[in-house]
Amino acid sequence: MRILHTADWHIGKKLHGYDLIDDQRHIVDQIIEIARTEKVTAIVIAGDLYDRSVPAVEAVKLLNEKIAEINLTHKLPLLAISGNHDSPIRLETGKQWFTGTQFHLATSIADSLQPVTISDTQFFLLPYFEPIEARLFFDEPITTIAQGMLRVIDEMKRQFDQTKKQILVTHFFAAGSSQTDSEIKIQVGGLDSVPLDAFEPFDRVLLGHLHSKHALKHPQIKYSGSPLKYSLSEWQDEKGVYVIDTVADTCDFTPLKPKRDIYSIEASFAELTDPAFYTTLDRSAFWHFSLTDRAVIPNMMNQLRKIYPTILAVERINGREQEQKERLTLKDNDPQTLIQQFFREMTGDQLMDTQQRWIDQGLSEVLTTEKRVDQ
Structure with missing residues (x-):
């Protein structure tokens, strides 16, 4: 049989x-x-x-x-x-x-x-x-x-x-x-x-x-x-x-041949967002990217997902020194600056006045609560 x-x-x-x-x-x-x-x-x-x-x-x-x-x-x-x-x-x-x-x-x-x-x-x-x-x-x-x-x-x-x-x-x-x-x-x-x-x-x-x-x-x-x-x-x-x-x-x-395969490639952000490069790829597949860039890339994931809808992970292969410097810098900043920096890196935009007021209000409430606890 x-x-x-x-x-x-x-x-x-x-x-x-x-x-x-x-x-x-x-x-x-x-x-x-x-x-x-x-x-x-x-x-x-x-x-x-x-x-x-x-x-x-x-x-x-x-x-x-x-x-x-x-x-x-x-x-x-x-x-x-x-x-x-x-x-x-x-x-x-x-x-x-x-x-x-x-x-x-x-x-x-x-x-x-x-x-x-x-x-x-x-x-x-x-x-x-x-x-x-x-x-x-x-x-x-x-x-x-x-x-x-x-x-x-x-x-x-x-x-x-x-x-x-x-x-x-x-x-x-x-x-x-x-x-x-x-x-x-x-x-x-x-x-x-x-x-x-x-x-x-x-x-x-x-x-x-x-x-x-x-x-x-x-x-x-x-x-x-x-x-x-x-x-x-x-x-x-x-x-x-x-x-x-x-x-x-x-x-x-x-x-067996899957409907959507998994691929992993090493490339720069500029390459991944270049039509001459990505039109040669199966963008409906699942992707893992190893980025060669060292610099901070504002709104990186949102930009990549517009081209590659199903990204599994993105990692930097040369970014450890840069990331360490960024972490050291972050330690020296106040909460307001950290929030503004994070928002700018994630979206590429500045906080709107309304958003800034919400953050100011939230931070004020946190500080007030902490003072009460300390007393």
Whole structure:
């Protein structure tokens, strides 16, 4: 059989405050098209379908729409698990009816112990869990996820059909892998890491949780990575999905093309605002700029956003000495001068008389309050 492996959709996530719903719809449509083109037998989503336990209405609508398109319109079996960002209780609503259309959704340890058999393969769907869940389920002194994982896998092995292949779908930090900024740092002292040798009983392990396909280099254990770049640290990553053939024993990566990519460039403010320069760029993309300028640039962000609407960050690569001098100068100024200077640098304009009166009134009230406290 042929399997499409994806994970970490994080439907509803924002990037530096920018809404990504349309970007996510665009990328899931690509995933569906790849599944149809590659004639896969099933699609696996290895956790974090949503970005938060209580997703926004728009996020719920989008996920429902795409799940229905995959499973009902195109009749593709779908195997999914809850991740650390999902609420198992909310996600599992209605799952009693899902299996009738071969939508297999696992949200608990108990779910994982009943394999889903499709063609020549048994799938074991193990959602993210905390140690306390394993401790209560098995009524044993389990204190780490690694201990819980080993105990769960021992139970899974009892269900192995030796005439078939076994694939584990789960959502954890496998020991030896690396992270990017868009995954919340939830491990404490290695609490959530799972040793790779725990996965040895399985023919393949399809992972979610880390957002880069390079997070772990192992022939049989794979992170698909997230389908979109969810942090600036991922701007050079190639996003995509894996297509696995269980008969040929192959695992091929297929890239995805985002609606809006992330780019980072080094340039001067004059270059960035020069039409001859910026008309060669994709200004609808997300941008990170490293400015070479040392001088203060009045109203800099507003000027840049008129040209590049979705700026993630701007940093100066040569401005530390200048910034230090400015900080030293600021210390010597009175509040009135500081406010006037700040307003001028941010807007390029002088305070109006009305604004100045508001500031005078506010400062007067603050000083009066301070005197009362001192007395």
